[in-house]
């Protein structure tokens with residue numbers, strides 16, 4: 299998604315410059331909720347990546363629920379256990395484009411720092427469960443990200459051909475959930 303306007307969060311959707319919400323905190327939370335709702339699915343960078351991968355013959359799941367994490371992978375290859383996240387530059391604190399809004403700066407900084415911490419935790423927990431995690435920045439050219447994903451899947455397929463790796467993964471404590479949950483995973 300495009301970065302939210304870098305002005306006061308409470309003003310992002312109104313053309314009336316005099317409109318003020320009760321408190322900076324409330325307006326930030328309101329803006330946050332609005333943007334979260336818009337976020338979940340089908341952002342432009344995700345669609346571009348999905349198309350490129352699909353063209354190259356890869357098949358995957360979209361918005362795949364990850365058991366025990368209350369998180370969804372933007373794309374997943376469950377057989378190969380490769381999870382792909384397409385991270386928005388604003389929300390995930392991109393070092394190149396992740397500037398915080400000036401109004402309520404501390405509040406936004408905390409929010410984004412919490413997202414970054416959560417992203418790290420997600421990677422750790424997925425890796426513990428035997429997943430290979432690929433994180434793609436929203437700004438990353440698809441000519442770069444698609445081959446990264448493809449080679450992760452390829453590496454996993456080679457690895458799976460080895461019996462020892464299969465046995466190790468079978469002991470993994472965390473298992474996939476197969477039920478639909480929140481988003482609707484679909485074959486592409």
Ligand SMILES: [Zn+2]
Pocket residue numbers: 387392393394395396435436437
């Ligand atoms: Zn970026």
